[in-house]
Amino acid sequence: MSADLYRIQGEAIQPDALHDTVLRESDGAVATFAGVVRNQSQGRRTRYLVYDAYREMAEMKMAEIGGEVKEKWEVDRVGMLHRVGRLEIGETSVLIAISAPHRKAALEACHYAIDRLKETVPIWKKEVWTDGEEWIEGDPSASQQSKK
Amino acid sequence: MSADLYRIQGEAIQPDALHDTVLRESDGAVATFAGVVRNQSQGRRTRYLVYDAYREMAEMKMAEIGGEVKEKWEVDRVGMLHRVGRLEIGETSVLIAISAPHRKAALEACHYAIDRLKETVPIWKKEVWTDGEEWIEGDPSASQQSKK
Amino acid sequence: MEIKVLFFASCRDLVGKSQTSITMSDGASVSDLLARLAADHPRFTEMEASLMVSVNQAYVDRSQPLQDGDEAALIPPVSGGAAAGGVATGESRGGRSHVR
Amino acid sequence: MEIKVLFFASCRDLVGKSQTSITMSDGASVSDLLARLAADHPRFTEMEASLMVSVNQAYVDRSQPLQDGDEAALIPPVSGGAAAGGVATGESRGGRSHVR
Numbered sequence A, B: 001m002s003a004d005l006y007r008i009q010g011e012a013i014q015p016d017a018l019h020d021t022v023l024r025e026s027d028g029a030v031a032t033f034a035g036v037v038r039n040q041s042q043g044r045r046t047r048y049l050v051y052d053a054y055r056e057m058a059e060m061k062m063a064e065i066g067g068e069v070k071e072k073w074e075v076d077r078v079g080m081l082h083r084v085g086r087l088e089i090g091e092t093s094v095l096i097a098i099s100a101p102h103r104k105a106a107l108e109a110c111h112y113a114i115d116r117l118k119e120t121v122p123i124w125k126k127e128v129w130t131d132g133e134e135w136i137e138g139d140p141s142a143s144q145q146s147k148k
Numbered sequence C, D: 001m002e003i004k005v006l007f008f009a010s011c012r013d014l015v016g017k018s019q020t021s022i023t024m025s026d027g028a029s030v031s032d033l034l035a036r037l038a039a040d041h042p043r044f045t046e047m048e049a050s051l052m053v054s055v056n057q058a059y060v061d062r063s064q065p066l067q068d069g070d071e072a073a074l075i076p077p078v079s080g081g082a083a084a085g086g087v088a089t090g091e092s093r094g095g096r097s098h099v100r
Helices: A057-070 A101-119 B055-072 B103-120 C009-015 C030-040 C044-048 D009-015 D030-040 D046-049
Strands: A004-010 A029-036 A048-053 A077-081 A084-087 A091-101 A123-131 A134-138 B005-009 B029-036 B048-053 B078-083 B085-087 B092-099 B121-129 B133-138 C002-007 C019-023 C052-055 C058-060 C073-074 D003-007 D019-023 D052-055 D058-061 D070-075
Touching: A004 A057, A004 C044, A029 A101, A029 B103, A048 A077, A057 A101, A077 A101, A091 A101, A101 B029, A101 B103, A123 C052, A123 D009, A134 D009, B029 B103, B048 B078, B055 B078, B078 B103, B092 B103, B103 B121, B121 C009, B121 D052, C002 C030, C002 C052, C009 C044, C019 C030, C030 C044, C030 C052, C030 C073, D003 D009, D003 D030, D009 D046, D019 D030, D030 D046, D030 D052, D030 D070
Parallel strands: A004 A077, B005 B078, C002 C073, D003 D070
Antiparallel strands: A029 A091, A029 B029, A048 A084, A048 A123, A077 A091, A123 A134, B029 B092, B048 B085, B048 B121, B078 B092, B121 B133, C002 C019, C052 C058, C052 C073, D003 D019, D052 D058, D052 D070
């Protein structure tokens, strides 16, 4: 059975984790977005990331975004997973999948959903380099220094 | 090793088939689109679909689209798979995955790529119902009847 | 000169085969090839206008001259897909509760 | 009244714990809670302006009155991510109170 799913989790997120979750027989399209830990940020080499979340509120805000998506587009199911804890380069931090009868709705809704998630869902990322670490809060290019 | 990939194939397409293919350590985003066989079309119940392709040309046109995408957006790798032969409800007919340092490029490029694929790549779909079948050519809402 | 011709989808159903080899006189164009096919397959005429033609896997105009050994393909309109149905129509979807 | 307070990310690092329980007098608002925290943690003052506050998991204004048993959270700016061409965050963090 497929259903909407909004979850903060410590376990690794597989890139196909939501496909079957959101897909029903009436759907012709599944758009998926995976946010992945990259090896550098602002030119600085990343060792790993740590994600922190206000878990209950984050899941509620993700469900709210799912509701917005369903008001704006003719989509079927919405799934959102976000990882917390320590993530290595190449691991998936966030996965969104949206099914729809037709592709345009699925694709536009998926783009909207990840933008909204980054704006409103209480999840934070700490970048850890060889020579320090920092919580990335707000616009990364204007972030305040809180190096230890 | 990851690389661009453009392939017409008879074997089933798994929804995560391209994630590792396109992902490199410098990427922070992978946008994926899966086109899936739905259970009805224009209100008529689908039994199954048959996809036909001009294989060599289709792979070449997909690679052309990959080139267009790389000119227009700052993306990293592009992967496109399209299935041929008989497909059942829920099976993936087409899969596109695009990696990029940042999400906006990956998402926009993925949307563009599937639209272009549907326009220019020589692949055709035959819908098979209980009471007939038809090659869907051009705009489905204005398609000519060629029932047998 | 010998031209290899490929047929797909409805066009293949109409012609009854997926490929053939046709001998054309030197200097013949895509238009001449299409005229030959219409002569051999009368129903071909009705679909001809909607076809794209490729030669050696590139889309070409009807005026394109053919050369010995060319691979021509008759390409019905590709399916286009149903991109439509983007924005939700009037139906109210706001009150639905989320299954979690 | 007892207010449960949660700290996240840089705010948790600064305060040195992830949650605490604070006794406030009846009628106290979010502003009063923030003033109390600033008194206990002097460096809190410099980050206070950038914080969002939630009460019972909904973003609220500073003027929001608190009630016994409320769960308040101090929410540093979320990472926003690098959309490259960034989406403005102002609209969504305006202190709306979400009712479900």
